[in-house]
Amino acid sequence: MGIRIIGTGYYVPERVLTNSDLEKIVDTSDEWIQSRTGIRTRHIAEESTATSDLAMHAGQRAIENAGLTPADIDLVVVSTITPDSPTPSTATIVQRKLGIPPCMAFDIEAACTGLLYGLDIVHAMLAAKHRKTALLIGGDKLSGVTNWTDRSTCILFGDAASALVVQRTDEGDEDFYVASEVSANGYEAGFLQIPGFGSACPPSQEGIDAHAYTIQMNGPKTFQMAVISMSNACRNVMEKAHVTHDQISWAIAHQANDRIISAVADRVGISDRIYRNVARFGNTSSASIGICLDELNRSGQLKRGDLILTAAFGAGLTWAAELLRW
Ligand SMILES: CC(C)(COP(=O)(O)OP(=O)(O)OC[C@H]1O[C@@H](n2cnc3c(N)ncnc32)[C@H](O)[C@@H]1OP(=O)(O)O)[C@@H](O)C(=O)NCCC(=O)NCCS
Numbered sequence: 001m002g003i004r005i006i007g008t009g010y011y012v013p014e015r016v017l018t019n020s021d022l023e024k025i026v027d028t029s030d031e032w033i034q035s036r037t038g039i040r041t042r043h044i045a046e047e048s049t050a051t052s053d054l055a056m057h058a059g060q061r062a063i064e065n066a067g068l069t070p071a072d073i074d075l076v077v078v079s080t081i082t083p084d085s086p087t088p089s090t091a092t093i094v095q096r097k098l099g100i101p102p103c104m105a106f107d108i109e110a111a112c113t114g115l116l117y118g119l120d121i122v123h124a125m126l127a128a129k130h131r132k133t134a135l136l137i138g139g140d141k142l143s144g145v146t147n148w149t150d151r152s153t154c155i156l157f158g159d160a161a162s163a164l165v166v167q168r169t170d171e172g173d174e175d176f177y178v179a180s181e182v183s184a185n186g187y188e189a190g191f192l193q194i195p196g197f198g199s200a201c202p203p204s205q206e207g208i209d210a211h212a213y214t215i216q217m218n219g220p221k222t223f224q225m226a227v228i229s230m231s232n233a234c235r236n237v238m239e240k241a242h243v244t245h246d247q248i249s250w251a252i253a254h255q256a257n258d259r260i261i262s263a264v265a266d267r268v269g270i271s272d273r274i275y276r277n278v279a280r281f282g283n284t285s286s287a288s289i290g291i292c293l294d295e296l297n298r299s300g301q302l303k304r305g306d307l308i309l310t311a312a313f314g315a316g317l318t319w320a321a322e323l324l325r326w
Contacts, residue, residue, distance in 0.1 A: 002172035003126050005324070007066025007165035008294035011057035012043035012158070012281065019155070026151035033155050038258020042158030042282030044143045050084045052093040054161035055139035058290070059098055062163035063135065065297070070098045073165075075134040076105035077122055079114025079286040081194070081315070082141045083107055094137065104131065111192075112254050112314030114138050114286030115162070116182065116322050123177040126168040137163040138286030145194055147214035156256070157215070158282035162290025178307070178323040179241035181233040184316045191218045191225065192315040226260050226319075230311040231267035233321035238268075238309070241323050245269040249306035249326075250296060254313055255281065255288040264311060285314070302326045 018041050019030035033039055045054065055078055063070060078091040091105040110117035115138035122134040139161030148154050166176075195201055196212025207213060230253055238245065251270040253261045255278035265274040275292045284291065289310055296302050304326060311321040 002169045002174040003123060004167060004169070004174055004176050005164050005326070006167050007062040007064070007068065008163070008290065008297045009058050009061025009063075009065055010160060010162040010287065010291040010294045011054055011061065012160045013045040013049060013054065015044050015046065016041050017044045022155055025148060026154060028151045028155060036259070037156060038278050039155065039282045040279045043160060045141050045159040049141065051080050051082050051139050051141045051161070052084045052090050052097060054141065054159060055080075055090060055094045055137045055163070056097040058139060058161035058163040058287070059094055059135050059137050062165050063098070066165040066167070068133065068165065070100045072133050073100045073135045074103040075122065075125060075131040076100060076103065077108060077118050077134060077136050079108050079110060079118045079138045080140055081109055081111050081285060082145055090139070100135070110184070110286070110314065110318045111316055112256065112283070112285045112288065113312040113316070113318040113320050114314070115289045116310060116312045116320035117318070119164070119166070119177070119322060120180055120182045120320070122166050126166060129168070133165065133167045135163060135165055137161055138290050140285040140287060142215070142283075142285055145214050147211045150211070152219050153215050153217055156283045158284045160281060160284035160287035160291060162287040162294060164290055164293070174325070176325050178325050179237045180320065180322040181236050182320040182322070183233070184318040186316065188225065188317045189315070191221045192216075192317065223257065223260060225317060226256060226313040227263040227267070229317070229319035230254070230264045230313050230321065233319055234264065234268045234309055234311050237321040237323050243307060243323065247307055248273060248309045250275055250302070251309040252289050252292040253311045255292065256283045256313070268309070270309065
């Protein structure tokens with residue numbers, strides 16, 4: 001039995017929001033944003049665009065990239081913190097929009113770590129031989145949950161979706177999933193959250209006035225936790241797999257902030273092979289790692305057998321590191 005990632009894709013909306021555009025919205029500067037985050041632009045969806053629209057385009061591109069058709073998919077998993085609505089799941093909406101035949105479809109929520117949570121789940125389901133070909137999507141319309149009056153958060157986020165097609169074959173013994181650490185610490189959830197909207201804080205005018213339906217974050221604490229959790233997880237995974245940093249072809253850390261990426265790369269000893277695109281997209285939550293993988297894949301920079309070290313961090317607090325074989 002073999003399990004491989006056979007297709008990648010991503011989608012960002014056309015509209016680009018630059019740092020100078022943000023200077024007109026909040027008290028900030030291009031210089032401050034670039035020096036503290038490395039971000040220059042981010043893509044922002046139209047009001048009428050839903051997460052499922054972003055996800056559908058990314059999914060379509062990944063299915064095409066895999067050389068398959070929607071009829072070949074028998075599992076759809078969407079990671080999102082901005083579902084179209086509480087129910088039905090965004091995964092079922094994407095299934096319909098893509099014309100995928102009836103099959104298991106569900107959402108997961110692990111914030112910016114969502115795509116790596118999803119890969120762990122999808123891999124386990126394929127390995128158990130319950131399904132053959134999974135479409136895994138990480139997608140978020142973060143602009144809809146951004147407080148556009150808070151300069152410490154509104155500069156960070158962008159809208160996007162990315163998708164992977166993961167397939168089990170009955171020939172060969174290749175398994176893309178080499179080793180992983182996938183975890184969470186709910187005791188630290190208060191540093192990064194959207195407190196309102198759910199059953200604990202239903203929609204209300206008070207909630208709107210208190211910005212309870214938008215991302216609230218302790219930036220410096222989040223920064224520190226991100227660096228510690230991702231670098232420790234990377235080292236643990238390399239140790240589990242008996243792999244040293246010189247054997248890794250590419251490293252992809254969640255694209256939240258260029259300084260976080262550099263700090264993780266330094267600690268893990270992979271600064272010369274760490275992929276970066278946060279300057280163009282900002283923090284796109286669970287889409288970010290899939291966008292990096294797709295850019296590397298389509299630009300021909302991945303060779304069969306390459307080891308790719310991935311790491312992510314997000315609200316929950318959640319984190320993961322996964323060592324993948326291309
Ligand atoms: C948000 C972040 C960029 C802020 O950078 P920082 O260097 O930690 O800055 P601080 O929050 O300590 O703020 C320093 C000063 O800059 C100011 N500031 C914050 N945002 C600003 C902005 N956009 N423009 C100008 N000044 C800003 C603050 O008000 C503060 O001013 P003060 O010293 O007068 O109070 C940084 O903490 C970060 O990236 N954190 C992680 C965020 C993240 O990745 N979240 C998602 C995880 S999935």
